[in-house]
Amino acid sequence: MAVEAPAHRAETVIVTGATGGIGTALTRRLAADGHRLHLMGRSIQVLRELSLGTTATCSSVDLRDERAIREFCRGWTEPLYALIHNAGVVHVSAVDGPDALDEWNDTLSVNLLAPYLLTNGLQDRIVNGGRIVTISSQLGRVGRAGYGAYCASKFALIGATKCWAHELGARQITVNAILPSWVSTAQALGDAQRQSEQQGIYLDEHLAAVVSQLELRRMTRPEEVAALVGFLLSDDAAGISGQDWLLTAAPG
Numbered sequence: 001m002a003v004e005a006p007a008h009r010a011e012t013v014i015v016t017g018a019t020g021g022i023g024t025a026l027t028r029r030l031a032a033d034g035h036r037l038h039l040m041g042r043s044i045q046v047l048r049e050l051s052l053g054t055t056a057t058c059s060s061v062d063l064r065d066e067r068a069i070r071e072f073c074r075g076w077t078e079p080l081y082a083l084i085h086n087a088g089v090v091h092v093s094a095v096d097g098p099d100a101l102d103e104w105n106d107t108l109s110v111n112l113l114a115p116y117l118l119t120n121g122l123q124d125r126i127v128n129g130g131r132i133v134t135i136s137s138q139l140g141r142v143g144r145a146g147y148g149a150y151c152a153s154k155f156a157l158i159g160a161t162k163c164w165a166h167e168l169g170a171r172q173i174t175v176n177a178i179l180p181s182w183v184s185t186a187q188a189l190g191d192a193q194r195q196s197e198q199q200g201i202y203l204d205e206h207l208a209a210v211v212s213q214l215e216l217r218r219m220t221r222p223e224e225v226a227a228l229v230g231f232l233l234s235d236d237a238a239g240i241s242g243q244d245w246l247l248t249a250a251p252g
């Protein structure tokens with residue numbers, strides 16, 4: 001008996017933040033699952049290196065730039081299977097921090113407005129039965145001192161995800177959020193470094209304290225986030241929408 005090819009492998013999956021820790025794992029996993037990829041980031045050189053030897057295409061777009069995002073969307077003409085909103089930034093400063101307003105603008109632009117602008121500009125291109133995945137954070141559920149802008153962006157991203165699930169559901173497009181806690185990437189290590197400096201302790205000591213509070217006593221691997229995205233893009237996940245998937249919990 002002939003084995004039927006999985007649905008939608010001919011259509012493209014866009015991954016933002018493809019150059020980062022989770023993004024790199026995502027591109028590997030989704031390519032291995034047979035998806036055709038379009039990688040987004042800021043450095044075209046890094047993107048080209050990432051896509052070398054694969055069928056992936058790439059675009060350099062600064063996600064703080066509304067005009068550039070709108071131009072990218074206008075130029076996108078082919079059918080799209082999925083949109084993975086993975087790019088994100090973290091700035092740590094208290095409510096009265098000297099650069100807090102700039103940091104709020106930057107964070108909300110990349111983490112929240114860019115997913116909105118891309119979803120808005122590309123939703124007509126997403127095929128019926130397509131997928132959207134947003135990468136929020138555990139800090140989309142709990143607060144942490146100094147993370148006002150980041151938490152605001154990630155809480156709001158979950159809200160938007162649930163609304164888009166309702167809006168696009170009639171076309172059988174699923175929309176889900178993933179909420180990682182600590183994933184072993186440069187972003188997490190930068191975070192841990194800042195926290196250890198604030199507490200006046202060594203990084204190793206701080207990391208040991210962090211992981212001791214996680215259920216699995218270790219950070220999540222980027223490949224494990226990618227595996228959940230892979231599942232949400234699979235035919236088996238066609239009936240799951242509007243959900244927020246927490247990947248191992250840690251205190252705020």
Ligand SMILES: NC(=O)c1ccc[n+]([C@@H]2O[C@H](COP(=O)([O-])OP(=O)(O)OC[C@H]3O[C@@H](n4cnc5c(N)ncnc54)[C@H](OP(=O)(O)O)[C@@H]3O)[C@@H](O)[C@H]2O)c1
Nearest residue numbers: 017019020021022042062063087088137182183185187188
């Ligand atoms: N690591 C964790 O522990 C953790 C936990 C919870 C949630 N998350 C979320 O997971 C996602 C990926 O995190 P990560 O750990 O892989 O972070 P990362 O290694 O720092 O990568 C961040 C990605 O976002 C892109 N990006 C940042 N600013 C951008 C901008 N202005 N325009 C376009 N792209 C931009 C970066 O591209 P460039 O190469 O151009 O800088 C990079 O590809 C983020 O949304 C993050 O908030 C991470």
